[in-house]
Amino acid sequence: MIYLDNAATTRVSESVRAAMVPFLEGQYGNPSSIHQVGRQARQAVDSARRRIAAWLGCSPRDIIFTSGGTEADASALTGAYLARRETKRHIITSAVEHHAVLHTLDFLQSIGAEVTVLPVDQDGRVRVDDVVSALREDTCVVSIMAVNNEIGTVEPIAEIVQAIKAVNPSVLVHSDMVQALPVVAHPLTQWPVDMATFSAHKIHGPKGIGVLYLRKDIPWRPMLYGGQQEARRRGGTENVAGIVGFGAAVDAITTNFEGRVSHLQHLHQLFFDAITKRCRVVRISPPDAAPTILSVAFPGVRNDTLLMRLDLAGVAASAGSACTAGSLQPSHVIEAIGQTEHLNEAVRFSFSDDLTDDDILQAADIVCSTVEALLP
Known part of the structure; x- marks a missing residue:
């Protein structure tokens, strides 16, 4: 085939598989445990976090590990909306977003959000002027993907961020960068958004592990509660093998x-x-x-x-x-x-x-x- x-x-690469195997076998500790086996798992998670953050172009503290791109998109948008929905109920997106964004916005509309869906040109590109024209005083978030998953269009994210912040710096900008990860080095340096989504399985890493980038101190509320993991931003035991695999996949593409x-x-x-x-x-x-x-x-x-x-x-x-x-x-x-x-x-x-x-x-x-x- x-x-x-x-x-x-x-395909999961051999280097990724080899990095993950120890954490599926002998090194099976919970990274929240304080004994030696747990500390080994914590060290592996922290090491992967640092390497992934360095490649993305952000602080390791600004990374939240998720179950994948879909959860990261949903968490970004839902968390940003819930944090300010009393005063900022408006969200802007485009007609060509991944369904992880569009279906999340359908849900948010059902609980009170107002969503503007922007058209695109014949290449699938969002017009910066359309984004600016759609901004309102109560706009909370603008979500525009970096690379379209169906036709490969690269959106003008840097220009969109600059234009939005010039009008209203309080508006958060989110970008689904899942398809950008294989082809764009240091994406958060090139595209200074407030929130971004990444997934390991687009770069020969494992399925079921993603990253949500959150710029420090932005208004946002967690979706998952029940534990202190990820600095209280996502409860639940970390997927250690998956996180290690994500780190190994990033190591491979940087070469x-x-x-x-x-x-x-x-x-x-x-x-x-x-x-x-x-x-x-x-x-x-x-x-x-x-x-x-x-x-x-x-x-x-x-x-x-x-x-x-x-x-x-x-x-x-x-x-x-x-x-x-x-x-x-x-x-x-x-x-x-x-x-x-x-x-x-x-x-x-x-x-x-x-x-x-x-x-x-x-x-x-x-x-x-x-x-x-x-x-x-």
Whole structure:
């Protein structure tokens, strides 16, 4: 199987697995325990926290470990809203956000929040002027993702932060940076947001472990109670093996990071060039999309049928949103960028730095042969 669905998840690397194994076997202590076994676990958690924070560009004290990106998004938005909902009930987001954000905002609306959903341009990009125009005196949070998970659009986060803070410094800015982590070094240095979300399994780390970054002293309330963990910001015993795995994954991507990104750019272009030489292809991803993600449509070929055929032929890819209850749902992102004629044709291929040129060329050949077989 040639795996081209790395925006959904990546293979756990050998170095990550090796780092995690001791904490699944002999070093199984609870990091809140004061005995030696517990202290070993605490030291491992603290070490990973420092290394992850250094790569992200923040203080280790500003990191909260979560169960993944979805919990981190929900915690960021819910906590910020609950902290000031008596005076600031308004939240701004975009039409192309991950459902972890959009569905959380649906919930917050049910308890009194007012949500403005901004449109995007044909590339899926939020206009900075639209964000500024939507600001109100009671705006609490603006949440705009850094890299779109379906089409790879890189949003102007730095410009958005600067524009918001110039109008009202009290408005918090949150960004889902899950898809940025594989391709952007020190993201919190480049994008000085108040809250940000990250996940290990997009960089060859384990599933079930994420990070919520909270800038020091911002108004925010925890969601999970019942323990003193994470400086009283998230109750519950830490996922020690997962945290260690996240740290190991960050260690791995920091090694020759620029070379890894360059390799991803090469793979992205190689695949696109190969399929366009044989097939009629409509590019949906913008030209400057993140190198990990390429969304295209093959006119006249349904994406659900194509994906099933590709799976049988040995290529894994995806279409639109992730599967829900076993059936593909129309993509709200493709709809938001005005590509409704390709709503049932859009396919996302997403790349990892462990792929080779041979993998890419073989996958492109399989894709084009399958497309040709499906066309009338």
